[in-house]
Structures are given as structure tokens and as C-alpha cells.
Amino acid sequence: MDTATQNSAGQDMDGEGGPAPAPVAAGRPAALSPSRAADFMRCPLLYRFRVIDRLPEKPSAAATRGTVVHAVLERLFDAPAAERTPAAATGLLPGEWEKLLAARPELAELFLREDGSHDAESLARWLEEAARLVERWFTLEDPMRLEPAERELYVETVIEGAGESGLTLRGIVDRVDVAPTGDVRIVDYKTGKAPAPQFRADALFQMKFYALVVWRLRGRVPRRLQLVYLGSGDVVTYDPAEAELLAVERKLRALWEAIALATETGDWRPRPTKLCGWCDHQAVCPEFGGTPPPYPLPLPAPRAAEADGPAAPATEVQGRMDAV
Ligand code: SF4
Numbered sequence: 289m290d291t292a293t294q295n296s297a298g299q300d301m302d303g304e305g306g307p308a309p310a311p312v313a314a315g316r317p318a319a320l321s322p323s324r325a326a327d328f329m330r331c332p333l334l335y336r337f338r339v340i341d342r343l344p345e346k347p348s349a350a351a352t353r354g355t356v357v358h359a360v361l362e363r364l365f366d367a368p369a370a371e372r373t374p375a376a377a378t379g380l381l382p383g384e385w386e387k388l389l390a391a392r393p394e395l396a397e398l399f400l401r402e403d404g405s406h407d408a409e410s411l412a413r414w415l416e417e418a419a420r421l422v423e424r425w426f427t428l429e430d431p432m433r434l435e436p437a438e439r440e441l442y443v444e445t446v447i448e449g450a451g452e453s454g455l456t457l458r459g460i461v462d463r464v465d466v467a468p469t470g471d472v473r474i475v476d477y478k479t480g481k482a483p484a485p486q487f488r489a490d491a492l493f494q495m496k497f498y499a500l501v502v503w504r505l506r507g508r509v510p511r512r513l514q515l516v517y518l519g520s521g522d523v524v525t526y527d528p529a530e531a532e533l534l535a536v537e538r539k540l541r542a543l544w545e546a547i548a549l550a551t552e553t554g555d556w557r558p559r560p561t562k563l564c565g566w567c568d569h570q571a572v573c574p575e576f577g578g579t580p581p582p583y584p585l586p587l588p589a590p591r592a593a594e595a596d597g598p599a600a601p602a603t604e605v606q607g608r609m610d611a612v
Pocket of ligand 1: 331333334558559560561563564567568569570573574575576
């Protein structure tokens with residue numbers, strides 16, 4: 289799912305922080321999910337803000353719509369096959385939104401007028417957009433002919449030999465289909481548009497991450513990875529090979545080593561890109577004239593006095609990043 293480590297209530301399930309609705313205690317990285325791995329590769333400082341400092345982020349109408357649409361696509365399979373119609377699916381939207389709102393009351397701020405009153409028209413438009421995404425799904429897949437083996441499946445496995453206690457990989461797979469032959473298909477819904485082929489690496493990395501975890505858990509390489517883009521009406525499939533998943537595992541080990549080193553030294557580099565425009569943390573980012581909050585974890589004694597700046601040999605952290 290877009291919010292790869294959140295359940296249908298939008299709650300963070302990976303224990304790594306993530307876009308938190310309210311400040312929570314700082315902590316050490318405990319595991320790696322596809323979204324947090326992507327954060328670190330995009331910008332190590334962003335990873336620090338999300339996982340270690342656990343700075344709050346503003347709710348997003350698009351991400352919240354994605355959570356509600358995912359919940360509807362999951363719930364629809366509770367109904368008998370013949371009743372899985374577009375009308376039944378869109379009829380689930382208001383209830384799933386209400387459930388999410390009850391779990392995360394702060395989302396109400398997405399639909400407020402400037403004077404603070406509830407903006408019913410804005411909410412109605414948002415639900416209509418969600419309905420269009422749900423209806424588009426029926427042009428891509430036929431839920432009457434599908435019987436998923438798993439929906440919103442929480443997966444977790446430990447890669448031994450990566451660090452002292454191994455590397456825990458975890459995430460939530462939107463749907464797992466199992467053919468009579470035993471072949472496994474991993475399906476992920478995206479509420480955005482399909483990127484051009486040359487920009488699909490990030491999405492495929494997430495899918496290969498899940499494929500690696502499912503392989504480790506079930507002892508069989510998934511036959512197919514399938515991305516369903518509801519925003520543009522595209523389906524992208526990929527059949528992974530064992531060697532590719534082993535390469536992903538090596539990459540994740542290197543990533544985890546780089547994260548461990550940065551955690552230990554406090555050396556979290558900003559890596560500005562065009563995506564900074566969507567970053568909630570510009571006010572505390574040195575690239576935008578800000579100052580990060582004091583590092584909340586202990587630093588090695590000889591370097592404790594350097595807590596306000598990079599404490600590690602720059603080349604060492606950078607070298608590990610370059611190797612990822
Ligand atoms: S603004 Fe850009 S460089 Fe700064 S933390 Fe966010 S993503 Fe990283």
C-alpha cells in the first residue's frame with residue numbers, strides 16, 4: 289500500500305515511527321519497512337526526522353484518501369463474490385472514512401473552513417474522488433473472480449547476520465493471491481498514477497522487498513508482483529527471479545549498516561532533491577536555513593561535545609551510502 293506500514297486505520301504498524309499524528313518519544317531504528325528504506329535512500333536526514341526524532345507531520349488529504357480506498361478494497365472481499373459490485377464498494381467509503389476519523393480525530397482538520405467550521409462540500413468532493421478511484425479498480429480487476437489468500441497481510445522476517453540482532457524486515461502487503469498450483473502473486477494498490485517506465489524502480493523495489501520477505505516466510509519465490517495504479521488505470525507486473533531477491537537482500541543489509549552507523553554517530557546528511565517541496569521538515573533542515581533538534585540518542589563519549597554537528601568521519605558514512 290502507499291502507506292506501506294500502516295493498517296486500514298492509518299496506524300503505524302512497523303514500530304519505526306513514520307508520519308506520526310502527534311509527537312512521540314524518540315527511539316532507535318528497530319526494523320526496516322519499504323517506506324522507511326525508501327526514506328533513507330531519498331534523504332538520510334528525513335529518515336532521522338521520521339524514525340529517530342519522530343517529528344509529527346501534517347495529515348495529507350491524498351494519503352488519507354489512499355488509506356480509506358485501501359480499506360474499502362480490503363473490506364469488499366468480506367462480501368460473497370456476486371455482491372462485490374462497484375456500488376457496494378463505493379457504498380463502503382463513508383463508513384470507512386468514519387472509522388478512520390474515529391481512530392485518528394486529528395484528520396478532521398483536513399475538512400475545515402478558514403473560520404474553523406466543518407467544510408461538508410470539501411469532504412463530499414474528497415469522497416467523490418475516492419469513489420472514482422474505487423470504480424476505476426473495477427476496470428482493472430474483477431473482484432467477483434478473485435478470492436485473495438490474504439488481505440492487508442502483516443509480514444515480518446529477520447535476516448540473520450546483519451548487525452548484532454539481525455535485520456528485521458516488515459511491512460503490510462495489500463493482497464496475496466495463491467493459484468491452485470501454489471504460485472503466489474503479491475498485489476499492491478497505488479492510488480496515484482503509474483510513473484513512466486524509467487521511474488518505476490522505487491515502486492518495484494518496494495515489491496521486491498515484500499517478495500523477499502514472503503519468500504523467506506513461505507520458502508517459495510513469489511511468481512508475480514503486481515502494482516495496480518488506480519490514479520491512472522494501469523497495472524504493472526513483474527516476475528522476480530531468485531537472484532534479484534538475493535541482490536535486494538544484499539542492498540538492504542548495506543542500507544541497514546549505513547543506518548546503524550548514522551544512528552551511532554549522529555551523522556544524518558540532508559540530501560536535497562525536487563521532493564523537498566513535499567517535505568514537512570524544511571523548518572528544521574539545514575538545506576533550508578533550519579537547525580535540527582538536538583540529537584536525542586547518546587553519542588560516543590569522545591564525540592559527545594559535537595552533538596550539534598556531524599560527529600562521524602564524513603567519508604565513512606558517505607562511503608556506506610554510496611555503496612547502497
Ligand atoms: S527538506 Fe529535503 S533535504 Fe531537508 S530533510 Fe526534507 S527531504 Fe531532506
